Amino acid sequence: MVGIVIVSHSKKLAEGVVELSRLISGECPMVAAGGLEDGGFGTSYERIEAAIESVYSDDGVVVIMDMGSSCMTTEMVIENMEGKKVEMIDCPMVEGAAAAAAESESGSTLEEVKQAAIDAAGESKF
């Protein structure tokens, strides 16, 4: 299964998104990388790196970020993981994560998981 990492400035937010997605897709390897080492707000290179490694397999990993430095720091982590199959997805965090988790759990490829998350942006809520 494709691994999923949720990166946010907020530890609670990242963990909450994982929690919510797991209600539907409990089997998918999914982990949060939120906040700084000391629990404060921000993005941590080390936490993101460790999170990606913890759910990594040959199927690859997708990363969903909130904004600003979450994206820039994740980009740097991925640049330094040469040869590994890791990609960022430009999608809404909550909807994208839920869609990606469901897709991953059904055994889809990284490309399919990525597309499912991107498509989630086009779904209207009501």
Added chain:
Amino acid sequence: MTDNKKVVEIIKVMAEIIHENAQFLTDLDAPIGDNDHGINMDRGFQKVLEDLPGVENSDIGAILKKTGMDLVSTVGGSSGPLYGTAFMKAGAAVAGKNEIDADDFIDIMDAAVGGVQLRGKAEKGEKTMLDAMIPAVEAIKKGVDAGKTPAEFLADGVEAAKEGVEYTKTIIATKGRASYVGERSIGHQDPGATSFTLLLESIAALYN
């Protein structure tokens, strides 16, 4: 212009000046950001300071690269990957050198601007650190071309960076966290442009 010993001295002064101005930079980040720029920069440069003894005898490229890596891993906000990439690219531009001249310094500054743009995808006029960096580098280039001394062209660079900071007060942020406050960002100077000016002043301080 500089050998590796002096680069270490410069970085120490940067850490000191950032530390002294941490509250000021954080306060600038309050109205248009999330009130943390000084805290972020200070956390980053304290780590840089801690690791400096380990690279003191390395070449200038390696010292700058280590500085960049420390900033990336400890700053925790956008300024981390941005300044981090800037220092790492600057280091790559003078890899292996134990001594640099004014032309190398221009390469360093060009690489730093290129690094910030690569990472943050911003242009001049978006109310970011680039609004101080780009004019400063232009002024430094002019000074070097005119045959000025390091003290003189660095002073020109600082002057241009300060004007850049003033300019950020007049424009709307379209990149970074400040872009969320939109028009309300007018009247406030950009924290990152201000911290860049302090970093350049740290370099200039050692040439007076």
